[in-house]
Amino acid sequence: MTLTELKYIVAVARERHFGRAAEACFVSQPTLSVAIKKLEDELGVTIFERGGSEIGVTNIGQQLVDQAQKVLEESVNFKEIARLGHDPLAGALRVGVIHTIGPYLLPKLVPRQIEQTPQMPLILQENFTVRLIELLRLGEIDCAIMALPLPESGLAIQPLYDEPFMVAVPSSHPWAGRRAVPASDLKQQTMLLLGNGHCFRDQVLEVCPELSRFSAASEGIQKTFEGSSLETIRHMVAAGVGITVMPSTSILGNDKNSKFMKYVSFERPVPDRRVVMVWRKSFPRVAAIESLVKAIFECGLEGVKMLSDLPIQV
Numbered sequence: 001m002t003l004t005e006l007k008y009i010v011a012v013a014r015e016r017h018f019g020r021a022a023e024a025c026f027v028s029q030p031t032l033s034v035a036i037k038k039l040e041d042e043l044g045v046t047i048f049e050r051g052g053s054e055i056g057v058t059n060i061g062q063q064l065v066d067q068a069q070k071v072l073e074e075s076v077n078f079k080e081i082a083r084l085g086h087d088p089l090a091g092a093l094r095v096g097v098i099h100t101i102g103p104y105l106l107p108k109l110v111p112r113q114i115e116q117t118p119q120m121p122l123i124l125q126e127n128f129t130v131r132l133i134e135l136l137r138l139g140e141i142d143c144a145i146m147a148l149p150l151p152e153s154g155l156a157i158q159p160l161y162d163e164p165f166m167v168a169v170p171s172s173h174p175w176a177g178r179r180a181v182p183a184s185d186l187k188q189q190t191m192l193l194l195g196n197g198h199c200f201r202d203q204v205l206e207v208c209p210e211l212s213r214f215s216a217a218s219e220g221i222q223k224t225f226e227g228s229s230l231e232t233i234r235h236m237v238a239a240g241v242g243i244t245v246m247p248s249t250s251i252l253g254n255d256k257n258s259k260f261m262k263y264v265s266f267e268r269p270v271p272d273r274r275v276v277m278v279w280r281k282s283f284p285r286v287a288a289i290e291s292l293v294k295a296i297f298e299c300g301l302e303g304v305k306m307l308s309d310l311p312i313q314v
Contacts, residue, residue, distance in 0.1 A: 003075055005039045006068035007138070008032050009047055013065040014134055016054045069137050076139030077282055087119070088287040094123045095292070096132040096144035100200040100230055101275060104249040105145065108299040109292075117291050129199045136280055143279035143289055145296075147199055150278070156314050158277040158293055159307040163247050165207065165271045167264045170240045176262040183207045183266055190242035192233045195226045200273070204245045207271040237261050247273065248303035274307075281314060 011021035012032070022029040040047055047064055049056035057065060097106065106124065113122060125132075125141060132144040133153050145160070167186075169175045186208040194201040225242060227233035233244050238260035251263055277296070279289055297308045 001039060001042060003072065005035050006071055008035050009039065009061075009065055010068050010072065010138060012036065012048060012055060013057050013062070016056075018055065073137065073139045073280060073282065077280075077284055088285045089117050089291055090119045092121050092123050093143070093285070093288050093292065094125070094141040096125050096127060096135060096141045096146075098129055098132065098144075098146045098199060099126050100194070100198065100247060100250070101145055101147070102126045103231070104247075104252075105296070105299065105301070108301065109296055112298060113292065113295045116295055117288075120288060120291065122292075128197045130197075133278075136278065139280075142283060142285070143277055143292070145275065145277055147203070147273045147275050150276075153278070154281070155278040156281045156283075156312055158289070158312050159310040160275045160277055160293070160296055161301065161304040161306045162272050162274050163249060163304045165204075165245050165266060165273070166248055166251060167243060167266065168234065168237045168246050168251075168261055169243045169264060170237060170261055171259060172240065173243065173262070175243070175264050178264055180265045180267045183271060186243075186245070190225070192225050192227055192236050192242045192244040194230070194233070195228060200230075200247065203271075203273050207245060207266075234261070245271075249301055251303070275304075 008021065008025060008027075011024050012018060015021040015024060018033055019029050022032040025032060036047065043064070045060050045064070046058050047061035049058060102124070110122060113120070125135070127135070129146050129150065132141065132146060133151065133155070135141045136144060136153075136155065150157075167175065167181055175181055193204060225236070227236060230246060230250050234246070234250075236242065237244055238258065246263075277289065277293055283289070297306055
């Protein structure tokens with residue numbers, strides 16, 4: 001039994017597909033399949049139910065997958081504990097960040113982190129919330145910056161800041177001259193939303209639940225388009241395709257004065273999201289996490305409420 005074989009079974013359990021699991025592990029499908037069959041033969045159990053379009057996990061297989069995740073996590077911690085014998089701030093820190101935070105936080109965070117802890121380079125990865133949590137559990141990243149709510153994860157959580165939302169409209173839109181708009185009025189507009197998988201999409205739908213009930217036969221909503229990123233959607237708004245909701249950190253200083261689009265506040269209560277840092281409770285380099293959190297608090301993000309006085313949730 002090897003750690004590589006354990007990594008393979010965790011990947012198959014996650015993907016429910018041998019081909020996709022092999023791609024995630026950067027190996028060929030035959031290599032992965034042979035290794036898993038070897039492990040099943042060694043243990044004398046069937047971990048996966050083959051056949052059909054989706055791979056199933058047997059009852060005993062699920063227990064083994066859960067244990068494999070713990071073993072992989074502890075193997076990462078084993079190396080990190082050794083590193084503590086030198087300097088917990090020495091060596092790379094692998095940081096995940098969701099797509100709607102990374103482009104707006106990282107340009108301010110990375111220079112500050114380099115100044116404070118140049119011996120701790122950040123290895124950065126953007127991804128969806130669900131995927132980042134999986135990578136945390138596998139020990140493939142050390143921490144992640146994302147927004148609440150999170151699925152049940154058993155992770156340590158450090159609140160970072162509360163970020164209000166704003167409405168972005170074309171300059172020619174009737175709302176362009178307004179000081180604030182009620183969230184309920186969004187349902188009458190042509191809305192531009194992020195695609196499925198983005199947690200910010202879900203947060204916008206919470207602001208105006210009627211958007212999730214959109215159908216071809218209009219029920220109050222004129223039409224909803226989807227974009228792959230906030231920046232793509234921003235350009236579509238400027239072109240007059242529709243309006244959207246954006247987190248305040250995505251509204252750059254120069255963009256506030258754009259002649260093509262305007263940003264309008266929500267009427268109170270203003271919807272927002274809570275951005276947090278999360279990591280495995282067993283991760284031994286706590287000083288590295290604390291250093292990164294400190295750098296975030298000192299970034300001087302505009303329009304957000306920093307939460308440096310809130311404790312870690314475990």
